[in-house]
Amino acid sequence: MDSRIRKHAEIIVDHSLDIDAGDKVVLRVPSVADDLAIALSELLGERGAFPLVTAGRRDRKRAAFLKSIDPDALDTPEHEKALFEAADAVVHVRAHENASDMSDVDAETHAAYNQAYQPVQEEILSMPWCLTQHPSPGSAQLAEMSTESYEEFVYGAMNKDWDEQREFQQEMVEILDAGDEVRIVSGDTTDLTMSITGMKTINDHGKNNLPGGEVFTAPVPDSVEGEVLFDKPLVHQGHIVEGVWLKFEEGEVVDFSAEKNEDVLAGVLDTDDGARRLGELGVGMNRDIDQFSYNMLFDEKMGDTIHLAIGMAYDICVPESQEQNESAVHVDMIVDMSEDSRIEVDGEVVQRNGTFTFEE
Numbered sequence: 001m002d003s004r005i006r007k008h009a010e011i012i013v014d015h016s017l018d019i020d021a022g023d024k025v026v027l028r029v030p031s032v033a034d035d036l037a038i039a040l041s042e043l044l045g046e047r048g049a050f051p052l053v054t055a056g057r058r059d060r061k062r063a064a065f066l067k068s069i070d071p072d073a074l075d076t077p078e079h080e081k082a083l084f085e086a087a088d089a090v091v092h093v094r095a096h097e098n099a100s101d102m103s104d105v106d107a108e109t110h111a112a113y114n115q116a117y118q119p120v121q122e123e124i125l126s127m128p129w130c131l132t133q134h135p136s137p138g139s140a141q142l143a144e145m146s147t148e149s150y151e152e153f154v155y156g157a158m159n160k161d162w163d164e165q166r167e168f169q170q171e172m173v174e175i176l177d178a179g180d181e182v183r184i185v186s187g188d189t190t191d192l193t194m195s196i197t198g199m200k201t202i203n204d205h206g207k208n209n210l211p212g213g214e215v216f217t218a219p220v221p222d223s224v225e226g227e228v229l230f231d232k233p234l235v236h237q238g239h240i241v242e243g244v245w246l247k248f249e250e251g252e253v254v255d256f257s258a259e260k261n262e263d264v265l266a267g268v269l270d271t272d273d274g275a276r277r278l279g280e281l282g283v284g285m286n287r288d289i290d291q292f293s294y295n296m297l298f299d300e301k302m303g304d305t306i307h308l309a310i311g312m313a314y315d316i317c318v319p320e321s322q323e324q325n326e327s328a329v330h331v332d333m334i335v336d337m338s339e340d341s342r343i344e345v346d347g348e349v350v351q352r353n354g355t356f357t358f359e360e
Helices: 003-016 031-046 060-068 078-085 107-125 137-142 147-158 162-177 262-269
Strands: 024-028 050-054 089-094 129-133 181-186 190-195 202-204 214-217 225-230 234-236 239-241 244-249 252-257 278-284 305-311 330-336 341-345 348-352
Touching (some): 003 031, 003 129, 003 147, 024 031, 060 107, 078 107, 107 262, 129 147, 162 214, 225 330, 234 330, 239 262, 252 262, 262 305, 278 330
Parallel strands (some): 024 050, 024 089, 089 129
Antiparallel strands (some): 181 190, 181 341, 190 225, 202 214, 214 278, 225 244, 234 239, 278 305, 305 330, 341 348
8 A cells, every 4th residue: 555545544543533442433435545444444443443434425326316306305314414423533535536426416406405414514513523635536637637746746735744834824823813804905806804803713734624734714794895706716516616706795795706607606605694604714824735726625725825615604713702604505715815915914914925924
């Protein structure tokens, strides 16, 4: 077995999840990533933990189910919810044989499924969890890289010193935690302000997401004002959505457009009331992710970007005293901040053209 796969598994088990003897761990791993499932199962056995391997959520089997069922008949899969209620941790591995397997499931069915699945997702998020990537050929093709180049890209971003990365990112955490208002400016297409007063900023250093490499928080739901153009493509439900533009007033999307697959964007925004509000502001800080790969798990961590998510705000960012945006969706979109751009916190520039003030 490739030694990089073993290293990847070790980081998941020991750093991301800190597995103990006796832990029951659900491994959601598509068959194309069997080598990682084997490495994880071996490590869990060595530590006296108990793995259960299941398939992923976005593959041909799930697509076949969703294309055949009446959306009105979808309901919470209680048997799947019970599985996670009995588990102590979960690993979800992304790896594509074909990244477009879900593309012919219509938007109405996707929205109904997301709503029905929300209680299961909440159960998963209530326990230690890790979302990660295996460098499959299908994922490499989506990233427009050779399989070998994609492997180098993936493992370079993941198999690194996460304590050192945490220390670097902590400087931005402290800036945001002390701040009240954030302004994002990029060229003449993006000028957006939001309050983060009372919210908590999280240092993502390879715990829940692997790779890590961002800091993120939640905007106050009704505080977002202005316009934003997401100049990096979004891959959603097997579709590539390009040129997404959103206009916010009093925290809500009041106008929108997309240059490609606007209907997919509309389907997301129409999921529920919370889907038209922001649930996350994230700042990418992983300098080993230096090219766009059509994979949000990596792309949102690029050091010259910010990302915003419409939909659900993470509990960890929102103290009980603050209003939390709730939704069945959480869809991240990226703004390139490498040129003619800046991030301001309470009127002070903290990043200009992709470079943080504490890096200069």
